[in-house]
Amino acid sequence: MDRLYYLNNGTSQTGPFTLDAIRETRPPGITHVWYAGQENWVTVDQVPEVHGILYAQAAPGYAPPQMPLPSAPNHAVSPSHAQEATQPNALADEIDRLYNSTVTFFVLYFIALIITVILAILFFSENEEEAGAIVCIVGGLATLAFLIVYIISFCKLHYRHWAVAIERTGFSEHTPGQAVGFLFIPLFNLYWMFPSYQKLAELLQRILAEDKYEGRGPVVNPGTSTAMCVLNIVSVIPYLGYLASLVNIFIWFNVYNTNRKAVTYILRAGI
Secondary structure, three states: OOOOEEEEOOOOEEEEEOHHHHHHHOOOOOOEEEEOOOOOOEEHHHOHHHHHHHOOOOOOOOOOOOOOOOOOOOOOOOHHHHHHHOOHHHHHHHHHHHHHHHHHHHHHHHHHHHHHHHHHHHHHHOOOHHHHHHHHHHHHHHHHHHHHHHHHHHHHHHHHHHHHHHHHHOOOOOOHHHHHHHHHOOOHHHHHHHHHHHHHHHHHHHHHOOHHHOOOOOOOOHHHHHHHHHHHHHOOOOOHHHHHHHHHHHHHHHHHHHHHHHHHHHHHOOO
16 A cells, blocks of 8 residues: 655645645645554655655755744644544444444433333333332333444544544534544533534535536535534423434434545545
8 A cells, every 4th residue: 555645734634645646736835754563643744755756846955944843833643533534434343333332322222211210100000119129120221321432433423423524625614522522521522512513514515516526425414414403402492492402312313424435435445
């Protein structure tokens, strides 16, 4: 497999690129380069094969400015993420597994919750308080366990989607960690759903609209993600929120199945 290079102009980064891709695009202003195996970014003149391509047309005597190595380039892809990028098929398989795990544990959570509620009502209506209490404790613990595993699986899935979207678009307004983490901030998350869910759909739509994919990928509709965010807000309204939550379950699975298909298509396309 050809070595993949990440390029940085001091304010943002692009990549990964093969040498042929760098030769075709010749991005301007590149000062630093990173590839798998390097501990940190190095100046472009320290990578002769890249320097020779980018500055092949320089006038005699010209040398690119020697910029000091940035301590933390903005939104730089960490070595672990870069290694994932060199194995797109493996990452696509992992995303498929995470999606299946997320769906499975949500279904188990929902079933455990319904069974616990029904059995508790039956026992307490028959004045069998002790049995009802046992059902509440055991069922509650099982429901909580499935819920926790579901949330963990979803967070990993959402993080992976964002990591691929940022890598392919150079988006720099926030990181994958922020996209996931800010969803857990009370009240603020009512706003953050839109940058986290809707923006992700917009980025995936932008990637799939590129000429190199020729419109062959799945159709990503940011409007569906927006509807999901709005219904999440409506779900806090008493009574009406119950109906909104039930409807939103189906929209959520539609959104994340579409995102999963889009991301894995992008990875497996090998472009």
